[in-house]
Amino acid sequence: MKRFASVAMMAGLAFVASAAMAQQQPVRDISAKKHPNLSRAQHQTDAAYKSIVAAQQANEFDLGGHAAKAKELLDQANQELKQAAEVSNANH
Numbered sequence: 836m837k838r839f840a841s842v843a844m845m846a847g848l849a850f851v852a853s854a855a856m857a858q859q860q861p862v863r864d865i866s867a868k869k870h871p872n873l874s875r876a877q878h879q880t881d882a883a884y885k886s887i888v889a890a891q892q893a894n895e896f897d898l899g900g901h902a903a904k905a906k907e908l909l910d911q912a913n914q915e916l917k918q919a920a921e922v923s924n925a926n927h
Contacts, residue, residue, distance in 0.1 A: 865920045873920050880913045 867874040887902050887909070896902075 865917060870920045870923060873916050873923075877913055877916050880909045880916070884909045 865874040865877045884906055887906050891898060891902050
């Protein structure tokens with residue numbers, strides 16, 4: 836019975852962690868028609884983020900905080916890409 840409770844608790848924690856990560860994933864919202872290169876870069880940051888999430892899950896999140904930091908940096912890069920597109924829109 837204790838083993839079942841432990842497994843159930845771990846499964847619940849994994850679900851909550853997955854949900855939290857999904858909420859933080861970079862948004863892909865740059866128009867591919869207006870900014871094909873920036874849109875492609877945004878797509879690549881999204882793909883990299885998803886790969887890091889997979890690596891965290893495969894390694895049970897024991898990556899010394901480096902994967903989490905990489906995800907933060909990808910989110911920052913994504914925001915910078917969005918700002919670049921907005922500046923371009925304002926200048927044209």
